[in-house]
Amino acid sequence: MLQLVGFRCWQATSPDDVISAGSAQRGIRDAQDDFRSRILAPTLRELSEIDLRFVEAMLEDERESRISDIAKRMGVESRYASKYRSRLLAEGVIEQVARGVVRFALPEFRAYVREELGT
Numbered sequence: 001m002l003q004l005v006g007f008r009c010w011q012a013t014s015p016d017d018v019i020s021a022g023s024a025q026r027g028i029r030d031a032q033d034d035f036r037s038r039i040l041a042p043t044l045r046e047l048s049e050i051d052l053r054f055v056e057a058m059l060e061d062e063r064e065s066r067i068s069d070i071a072k073r074m075g076v077e078s079r080y081a082s083k084y085r086s087r088l089l090a091e092g093v094i095e096q097v098a099r100g101v102v103r104f105a106l107p108e109f110r111a112y113v114r115e116e117l118g119t
Contacts, residue, residue, distance in 0.1 A: 001107070005031040040112040043093060054084040055093070055113055064103045 009027030013019050019027075047055060057073035058065040071081035085102060088094045095105040104110050113119075 001031065001035060004034055007031075008034070035108070036112060040106065040109055043091075043106065043109070044113060044116060046091075047093075048087075050084055051088060051093075054081065054088060056117065056119070058094070058102070058104070059110065059114060059117075059119060064097055064101050067100045067102065070102075 005028055007027075008030040009019050009024050012023040012026040012030065014023070044052075053074050054070060057070040060073060061069070067081055067085055068078050070085075071078040074081055085094070085096075089096060089102075092105055093109070094102045096102050
């Protein structure tokens, strides 16, 4: 993301090769738009129906989610939820922070999902 911001700042710069505050702000906005359209959107689109239910269950928490809470919100047993935890871990959507506790691995993914699902 940092490289993308730098690249977009240079693209927004005038031919005098000086990155102004305005160029930097535009570069940051453009990089955020790129990240959303090229990383976050495809990641959300590629989730299976059950993966998406798991992700939606995580939205109720502010930062980290317990697998037992996710399973309860999904209306399934923890063992079943753990199968989807493993899938999302392997895909890099979530990361494990402690035993039985996960969080979103992708920056801004929580906010993006909330926005896209209207929650």
